[in-house]
Structure formats: structure tokens, C-alpha cells
Amino acid sequence: MKQLYCLLLLGGLRVSTAQAQAPTPPPPAHVTLSGYVRDLATGENLIGVAVVQAGTGRGTATNTYGFYSLTVPTAGLDSVRLVANYVGYERGRWAAPATGSAQHTFRLPAAANELADVEVVGDRRAADDHGPRSTRMGTINVPIAQIKSLPKFMGETDVLKVLQLLPGVQSGGEGSSGLYVRGGSPDQNLILLDGTPVYNAAHLFGFFSVFNADALNNVELIKGGFPARYGGRLSSVLDISMKEGNAQALHGEGAIGLVASRLTLEGPIKKDVASFIVSARRTYIDVVARPFIQSQLKKEEQAGSLGYYFYDLNAKLNWKVSPRDRLYLSAYRGYDNFYANLHDADEGRTNFRRSDSRLGWGNLTGALRWNHVVNDRLFMNTHLTYSQYQFDISEGSERRYLDQGQPATSTSALNYLSSIKDFSFKTDFDYLPSPDHYLRFGGQVIRHAFRPGAVVQNSMTDNLASASASGSRTAGTESAVYVEDDYRLSARLKVNAGLRLSSFYVENKLYPSLEPRLAARYMLTDEWALKGSYARTTQYIHLLTNSGIGLPTDLWVPATATVRPQVAHQFSLGAARTLRYRGEAFEFSFETYYKPMQNLVEYREGASFLNTTDGDWQRQITSGRGWAYGGELFLQKKTGRTTGWVGYTLAWSNRQFAELNRGQIFPYKYDRRHDVSVVVIHHFSPTLTLSGTWVYGTGNATTLASGRYEVGGGVIFNDYGDRNSYRMAAYHRFDLDLSKTKKKRWGEVVNSLSIYNVYSRRNPYYLYFDAALVELNGTVVQPASYKQVSLFPIIPSVSKAFKF
Known part of the structure; x- marks a missing residue:
């Protein structure tokens, strides 16, 4: 038995030794x-x-x-x-x-x-998604903290006004928050809020934007070299991401300004698993002005209410379903409301009048998104979105009077409505097989519903009623698939090559479009990068814009069987470098671009949105083409006590329509030859910041009468010259902001003093004709001339922001 036990033990040792000496698997190569x-x-x-x-x-x-x-x-x-x-x-x-x-x-x-x-780790070959080593052109990322540090208009932080300070981006005029990018029009900008398009980004007739900076996480503007994942617009992409909500603790922030206040709350629903953010903003112009309005109405023996306000609501839920899955639900609602409800102060009078008027416009968006990490190299994002923009006018009146000694009543009502609605489903994939490849691909389907203009009229006199209605509805389906690869061919050459195939189906007609995209970066030296790009873009929707100012009566309309989609080709060439001086880093870039555009639309002479209510807006427009080209210089400093940038743009933008200006080429309304912006932010200490901006721009082009003639019966005929042949005075302005932060036990308070238009420049808003003043004896006291209207002199404002 002892011998058998020894043999078994020896065999076991041999087996154990054999197992211990088994070769270990080789480490993976990657x-x-x-x-x-x-x-x-x-x-x-x-x-x-x-x-x-x-x-x-x-x-x-x-x-x-x-x-x-x-x-x-x-x-x-x-x-x-x-x-x-x-x-x-x-x-x-x-x-x-x-x-x-x-x-x-x-x-x-x-x-x-x-x-x-901030110390940069690694060597000069380190990854950089926006700097000189990136393939991306015309792309600028503006930090939210920097946006909040800049001077405020009437105490309001405005994202779009900050973007207007970048080269290649212009405003529509004094106080406007519109964006005109590289010679394009506002409808040619794809504005995305959490991946959902926003069709009208302006409040208060264009003076404020709809974006509440407290609710935002990231703002990125793409002016050229569009990656294949973006489509549907010709001029730019403004991609804005909302915050997801603090997943650790409840926090809040807000501000009180001259015309509006805002409040944001965010926190965990379940720590590290689910969170929320809710943000609200509202003006109180109507509340502040109410005593003055009531006093004036009383003098005129009137009663009622008159006012204006706007509001914004942002909300977002974020749920970490698993380590590989996350769900987001976000929504936005913004609305402007101008109202006038007036009536005679003495309602008991026999002759009594009442009128009710309202003008409103706003956006409603919603998005449901699912992020899924398919594997370590493949990331998927799927989202379902809804977007609506609506503009409506309503007017009603009532009159009570005596008709042949008997009481009688007459009423009338007018309702005008214009809207666009989108339902969209989109899936995107990010695949990263190696550091030399970043592959993106995906697809999208959008269902558009257009209502360019609808009018409903009702009236009743002496119990006899009449009603009429007009308008049109159009639906179209836009779809697209794309693929793009950010590919490093060598240590010096990197390209982003992509292809987008899109289409639009409307009125039994299909418009297909193949859109190649190519961007390349070549390192001339370790410091200098040469960049170039080409992009073909197609836009299936149009914006009919009145040439006047004031109401947001622009109409969104689709390409149809007779109105073709807009098409543009953009070519860009430039250079970029990171400069270092005394330990400070500066990013320098220079870009030139050329952008021909086809199938642009404009109203015919004398047409407006009121002419579209017969259901055939296509008869009121004409199609043409345009060209935009120029060069942009940009020098930016992102770190240190002093940050900011200097931008300069030299640009041309022209249009040509067979039925306008006798078919001759004319400058676009916002053709601006020179555009300069200087932005400086200096931190005296962690709690004291001074910022300033100075802008200069060539005056807008406009059309003025070259002569006025009386053709009989007191009828005046204006003889207009070439379209947009007159230049308004140059626009320039200097703004300042001083902010002081005070730490509190519960958080912090930031007190800001902003001065808009420091040297009170009288910038032109519009021009009007002032007729000659002639005395009875024929003496001309004042010759006829055009007069300039300016909006804003120097405007100081204070605001108080807080965090807790």
C-alpha cells in the first residue's frame, strides 16, 4: 500500500508540474x-x-x-x-x-x-479636435464660461451675439441676434439644440436669442468644410448641447437683469444613475411698463391692457440604464407674445368700441435619445425628435352703435397662421478601429409639414354672419445616409473624406442629391498646417423674407415640383498655427472661401407674406443664384489671465435674379466688405473680471429712391435705382463689462455692470424719406432728404447672477 501511495503521489506531482509549466497565452498585439x-x-x-x-x-x-x-x-x-x-x-x-x-x-x-x-501633456503630435492639427476647417468652439464673461445687452447673456463676434459671422443690424454666415441668409444655418432643429432663434423682434446660457454645455459653430454627418443647410451648422444635470448633488443658478430673470435647477434623481435639469427665463417688460401704459390709456379715455413678454423653458432627464446604455429626454419651449386688448373706458356708452389683437411666435422641440456602447470601438446614438415653429396673428373688434334709433352690433375677426413641423428619426455610429481612423456613419428620415399661410376671417353685422378661409398645406419627406472617415495617411497628412446621399420627396417628385465632402490637413512643419476643404450641400426648404424690418413674418416653404432645392458648393483653403510667446499659447488661422449658390428664392417686387394666403405662394417668388467669397483672419488666446480673440473678415456676397434689378447682379443686403472684432477678457483676480468688445462693419446695402415725381392727383411715384446700390453708414460699437464675484456660505454671487455702446455711436437702423418743408410763400425751409433712425445710444445695465 505504501508503494502504491508513493506512485500515486509521484504521478500527481508530475501532473501538477506539467500544468505549472504549460505556456501562458501571448499578450495581445493591441x-x-x-x-x-x-x-x-x-x-x-x-x-x-x-x-x-x-x-x-x-x-x-x-x-x-x-x-x-x-x-x-x-x-x-x-x-x-x-x-x-x-x-x-x-x-x-x-x-x-x-x-x-x-x-x-x-x-x-x-x-x-x-x-x-493649462499644461499640454504629450508632444506636438497629440490629438487636437479643433486646433491646427485637426482636419476641420471653419470650426470654432466657444466655452460657455467665456460667453458669460463678455458684455451683456440689457443684462442678458446672449449666445448668438457672441458668435457674431467671430470672423465670417455677421449680424442683421443693430441689436439683432440673427446670423449671416459667409454671405448666406438666416435660413441657411442649421441650428441644433440637442440634435433638434430650431427654426427661429430670436426673441423680442430679433434683439435676444432663445438660448439660455445657464442650461448649455457646449456651443460649436461650423462655417465650412462640413463633415458628411451634417446636411440640409448651405451656410453653417450651430450645434448646441444642453447640460445633462448634476448627478451628484442639487445645485442651482440664475440671474436678475433689467428686462428678464432666469433660474436653473439641476440635481440627481438617483446619484450617479439619473439626473435632471430644468431652466426657465421670462421678461417682465410688460409688468414694468404697465403703470405707464395705464396712465397713457386713461388720458385717452381708454382701458384695457397692452404689453409684450417672452419666455423660455428647458428641461432634460438623463438615465444611466446600464454601463453601456444611457437614455436622454429633453424638451424646449419658447414663445413671444405681444397683445393689445383695448376698449372705451365707459362701457355703458351707446357708441362703444372694443379691439383685441395678438401677435405670437415660438418654438417647441423634443428629443428622445439612446446612447449605446456596442463594443469597445463602436458607439451608437439613436434619437427621435420633434420640432415646431409657429407664427400667428389674431385681430378682433366689436362695435356697438345706434342704427335708425335701434341698437346694433358689428363684429369681425381675422386669424393668420404660419407653421412648420418636423418629425425625425436618426441613428449615428462612431467606430474607432485605430488612432489613425475615426469612422462615422448613419442615416436620418425627416417628415416635414408646412403651412406657409392660412387666413380665417369672420364677421357679423346685424345678425348676418360671413366667413372665409384660405391657405395651403404641404408635406415632404427628407432622408439621408452618410459615411465619413477621419484618416491619418501619414505623420503629416490627414484627411476627412465623406459622402452624403440625401433626397426629398414632395408632390410626387423626388429630388436626389449626392454630396461629396473632403477636408485635408498637411503639416508643412511641426508648427504650420495647410488646410483645404470642399463640400457640396443641398437645402430642401426656403425662407421667404420680407425686405422690411420688424415683425417675424418670414415664411418657411418647401421645395416643390416647380421650386427646386437650394444647392451650394463651398471651397476653402487656409493655414493654421499654434504660436507661443513667453509661455503663452495663441492659435492663429487664415481661411479663404468661395461659395456659389443656386436656386435661391426672393419675393417678386411688391409681394409679401400677405399675398401667400391664396394658397399659391409660388406665384409670389422668383428664383436666382448667388456668390459669396472672402478671407478670414483669426487670432485667439485661450489660457492665462488675459484671453480673447481678434478677427477680421474681407468678404463679398452678390445675388442675381432674372425678375429683380433688371436681371443684373446686385449686392446682397448684408454684403459687408470689412468686418472687425476685438474681444478681450482679463482676470484681475479669481473674483474680478473686466471684458470688452469692439466691432466694426461696413454699412448694410439698401435701396433708395433716386427720384420722386408727382403724376397727378397728388400721387407720388418713386423712381428707384439699382437694387441695394446705397450703403448705410459704417457700424461700430464698444462694449464693456465689469464683474465681481462674492463667495457666500451657500454659493456665490456675481454682480455685473455692463455698458453697451460706450461712446454712444449713432448706428443706422433704417432710413426714411423726409419730405421738403415749404412755407406758403414758396420758401424751402427744409429740403427733402433721407433721415437715419438709430436705436440704441449708450445703455448701462446691471445684473446679479447667483449659484448655490
């Missing part, structure tokens, strides 16, 4: 490291963070949802070290064994000293 980058304090996703393999320069950048994926070789490595670097945050570091793929979420704390320079 590993994929993926995950998210988030703010440590709030859990907010950080967009565009450079995630780099330490010591090699291989890297990538986080996408719109903070996701990154980096596949690296492991030859000779025991571990792989990653560094995450983002302006305004401390560096994040992580080391993973080189034995297999792994996931990690970076949680970056805000920089301890916000005024200190």
Missing part, C-alpha cells in the same frame, strides 16, 4: 481602452477632451457624449498609460495592464487656479 470623460463635481460629459497615450502622441478626442476609444499597440509594454487633458481642468491619468481591453471613466476636477495656464 488593446482598446474606452470610456467616458466627465466633470468630477457634476458628472457632466466633457466634449472634445484630448485622451492621449503618454509618451507616444497617439490619441483621440471625446465625442458629443463624452465617449472615447483608443486602440494602441502593446509591444514591449507591461501597461498602457493614458492622460486626459482639457482646458480649465486638472489632468487625468490612468494606467491599465497591457493584457487586454479595458474601460475607464475619467472624472476631471476643475483646475485649482482658474487663471493658471
Whole structure:
């Protein structure tokens, strides 16, 4: 028995020794490291963070949802070290064994000293999604903190007014928040809020934008070199992301200004799992003006109410379903309301009048999104969106009087409505097989519903009623598929090549469009990058714009069987470099562009939105073409005590329509030869900030009468010259803002003093004809001339912002 036991024991030892000496599997040749980058304090996703393999320069950048994926070789490595670097945050570091793929979420704390320079980790080959080494052209990312630091108009922080300070971007005029990008019109800008289009981005007849900066996480403007994932517009893409809500603790912020106040609340529903954010803003112009209005009405023996206000509501829910899945539900509602409800003060009078009028317009959007990490290299985003813009006018009147000694009543009502509604389904994929490839592909279907103009009239006199209605409805389906690859061909050459196939089906007609996109970057030296791009874009919707000013009566209409979609080709060429001076980093870029456009639409002479109510707006328009070309200089400093930028644009924008201006080429209304902007933000200390902006622009083009003739019976005939042949005076303005932050036990308070138009420049808003003043003896006291109307002199304002 002892011999048998010894044999068994020896055999067992041999088996154990054989198992111990079995060869271990070889380490993988490559590993994929993926995950998210988030703010440590709030859990907010950080967009565009450079995630780099330490010591090699291989890297990538986080996408719109903070996701990154980096596949690296492991030859000779025991571990792989990653560094995450983002302006305004401390560096994040992580080391993973080189034995297999792994996931990690970076949680970056805000920089301890916000005024200190941010050290760039790695070498000059590190990933950069927006700098000189990127293939992207005409793309600018403006931090929300920088937007809030700039001078405010009447105490309101305005995202679009800050974007107007960038080269290649113009405003429509004094106080306007409209965007005219590289010679294009406002309808040629794709404005996205959490991936949902916003069709009218203006409040208060264009003086404020609809975006509440407290609710926003990221603002990116693309002026050219459009990636294939974007389509449907000719001039620009403004991609705005809302915050997701603080996933750690309840926080709030808000502000009280001269014309409006706002409040934002965010916090966890379940910590690190679900969060929310709710933001609201409302003007109180109607409340402040009410005593003055009531006093004036009393003098005129009138009663009732008269006023104007606008409001915005943003809301978002964010739920981490699993480590690989996340759901988002977001919504926005904004509305402007002008109302006048007036009647005679003595309602008992026999002759009594009452009138009720209202003018309103607003946006409603909603989005349901699902993020899914398919695997370590593939990320999917699917969303279902709804967007609506509506403009409506209503007028009603009532009159009570005596008719042949008997009481009688007459009433009338007029309702005008114009709207556009979109339902959209879209899926996007991000695939990162290696640091040399960033592949994106996906598709989208949009169902458009247009109601260009509808009028309903009702009237009743002596119990006899009449009614009439007119208008039209049109529906169309827009669809697209795309693929693009950001591909590094060599150490010096990197390209972004893409293809977008889109189509629009309307009135039994199909408009297909093949849209190639190409952007390339070539490193001439380690400091200088040469860039070029080409993009063909197609737009299936048009905006009919009145040439006048004031009411937002622009109508959205589709391409139809007889009205073709807009098409543009944009060519860009430029250079970029990161300059360093005394330890400070400056980003310099120069870009030229040429953009021919076809199938643009304008109203015929004398036509307006009121002529479209017979159901055939197509008879009121004419089609033509346009050209825009120019050059842009941009020098920006992002770090240090003093930040800001200097921009200069030299540009031309022309139009030609067979039925306008005798078929001759004329300058676009917002053709502006020279445009200059200087923006400076200086931090005296972490609690005291001074900022200033100065802008200069060539005056807008306009059409004036070259002569006036009386043709009989006192009828005056105006003889107009060439279209837009007269230039208004140049526009320039200097604004200042001084902000002081006070720390409190419960949070902080920021008191701001802003001065708009410091030297009170009388900038032109519009021109009007002032007839000659002649005495009875024939002496001309005042000759006939055009007079300029200016809106805003110097306007100081104060605001108080708070956080808790």
C-alpha cells in the first residue's frame, strides 16, 4: 500500500508540474481602452477632451457624449498609460495592464487656479479636435464660461451675439441676434439644440436669442468644410448641447437683469444613475411698463391692457440604464407674445368700441435619445425628435352703435397662421478601429409639414354672419445616409473624406442629391498646417423674407415640383498655427472661401407674406443664384489671465435674379466688405473680471429712391435705382463689462455692470424719406432728404447672477 501511495503521489506531482509549466497565452498585439470623460463635481460629459497615450502622441478626442476609444499597440509594454487633458481642468491619468481591453471613466476636477495656464501633456503630435492639427476647417468652439464673461445687452447673456463676434459671422443690424454666415441668409444655418432643429432663434423682434446660457454645455459653430454627418443647410451648422444635470448633488443658478430673470435647477434623481435639469427665463417688460401704459390709456379715455413678454423653458432627464446604455429626454419651449386688448373706458356708452389683437411666435422641440456602447470601438446614438415653429396673428373688434334709433352690433375677426413641423428619426455610429481612423456613419428620415399661410376671417353685422378661409398645406419627406472617415495617411497628412446621399420627396417628385465632402490637413512643419476643404450641400426648404424690418413674418416653404432645392458648393483653403510667446499659447488661422449658390428664392417686387394666403405662394417668388467669397483672419488666446480673440473678415456676397434689378447682379443686403472684432477678457483676480468688445462693419446695402415725381392727383411715384446700390453708414460699437464675484456660505454671487455702446455711436437702423418743408410763400425751409433712425445710444445695465 505504501508503494502504491508513493506512485500515486509521484504521478500527481508530475501532473501538477506539467500544468505549472504549460505556456501562458501571448499578450495581445493591441488593446482598446474606452470610456467616458466627465466633470468630477457634476458628472457632466466633457466634449472634445484630448485622451492621449503618454509618451507616444497617439490619441483621440471625446465625442458629443463624452465617449472615447483608443486602440494602441502593446509591444514591449507591461501597461498602457493614458492622460486626459482639457482646458480649465486638472489632468487625468490612468494606467491599465497591457493584457487586454479595458474601460475607464475619467472624472476631471476643475483646475485649482482658474487663471493658471493649462499644461499640454504629450508632444506636438497629440490629438487636437479643433486646433491646427485637426482636419476641420471653419470650426470654432466657444466655452460657455467665456460667453458669460463678455458684455451683456440689457443684462442678458446672449449666445448668438457672441458668435457674431467671430470672423465670417455677421449680424442683421443693430441689436439683432440673427446670423449671416459667409454671405448666406438666416435660413441657411442649421441650428441644433440637442440634435433638434430650431427654426427661429430670436426673441423680442430679433434683439435676444432663445438660448439660455445657464442650461448649455457646449456651443460649436461650423462655417465650412462640413463633415458628411451634417446636411440640409448651405451656410453653417450651430450645434448646441444642453447640460445633462448634476448627478451628484442639487445645485442651482440664475440671474436678475433689467428686462428678464432666469433660474436653473439641476440635481440627481438617483446619484450617479439619473439626473435632471430644468431652466426657465421670462421678461417682465410688460409688468414694468404697465403703470405707464395705464396712465397713457386713461388720458385717452381708454382701458384695457397692452404689453409684450417672452419666455423660455428647458428641461432634460438623463438615465444611466446600464454601463453601456444611457437614455436622454429633453424638451424646449419658447414663445413671444405681444397683445393689445383695448376698449372705451365707459362701457355703458351707446357708441362703444372694443379691439383685441395678438401677435405670437415660438418654438417647441423634443428629443428622445439612446446612447449605446456596442463594443469597445463602436458607439451608437439613436434619437427621435420633434420640432415646431409657429407664427400667428389674431385681430378682433366689436362695435356697438345706434342704427335708425335701434341698437346694433358689428363684429369681425381675422386669424393668420404660419407653421412648420418636423418629425425625425436618426441613428449615428462612431467606430474607432485605430488612432489613425475615426469612422462615422448613419442615416436620418425627416417628415416635414408646412403651412406657409392660412387666413380665417369672420364677421357679423346685424345678425348676418360671413366667413372665409384660405391657405395651403404641404408635406415632404427628407432622408439621408452618410459615411465619413477621419484618416491619418501619414505623420503629416490627414484627411476627412465623406459622402452624403440625401433626397426629398414632395408632390410626387423626388429630388436626389449626392454630396461629396473632403477636408485635408498637411503639416508643412511641426508648427504650420495647410488646410483645404470642399463640400457640396443641398437645402430642401426656403425662407421667404420680407425686405422690411420688424415683425417675424418670414415664411418657411418647401421645395416643390416647380421650386427646386437650394444647392451650394463651398471651397476653402487656409493655414493654421499654434504660436507661443513667453509661455503663452495663441492659435492663429487664415481661411479663404468661395461659395456659389443656386436656386435661391426672393419675393417678386411688391409681394409679401400677405399675398401667400391664396394658397399659391409660388406665384409670389422668383428664383436666382448667388456668390459669396472672402478671407478670414483669426487670432485667439485661450489660457492665462488675459484671453480673447481678434478677427477680421474681407468678404463679398452678390445675388442675381432674372425678375429683380433688371436681371443684373446686385449686392446682397448684408454684403459687408470689412468686418472687425476685438474681444478681450482679463482676470484681475479669481473674483474680478473686466471684458470688452469692439466691432466694426461696413454699412448694410439698401435701396433708395433716386427720384420722386408727382403724376397727378397728388400721387407720388418713386423712381428707384439699382437694387441695394446705397450703403448705410459704417457700424461700430464698444462694449464693456465689469464683474465681481462674492463667495457666500451657500454659493456665490456675481454682480455685473455692463455698458453697451460706450461712446454712444449713432448706428443706422433704417432710413426714411423726409419730405421738403415749404412755407406758403414758396420758401424751402427744409429740403427733402433721407433721415437715419438709430436705436440704441449708450445703455448701462446691471445684473446679479447667483449659484448655490
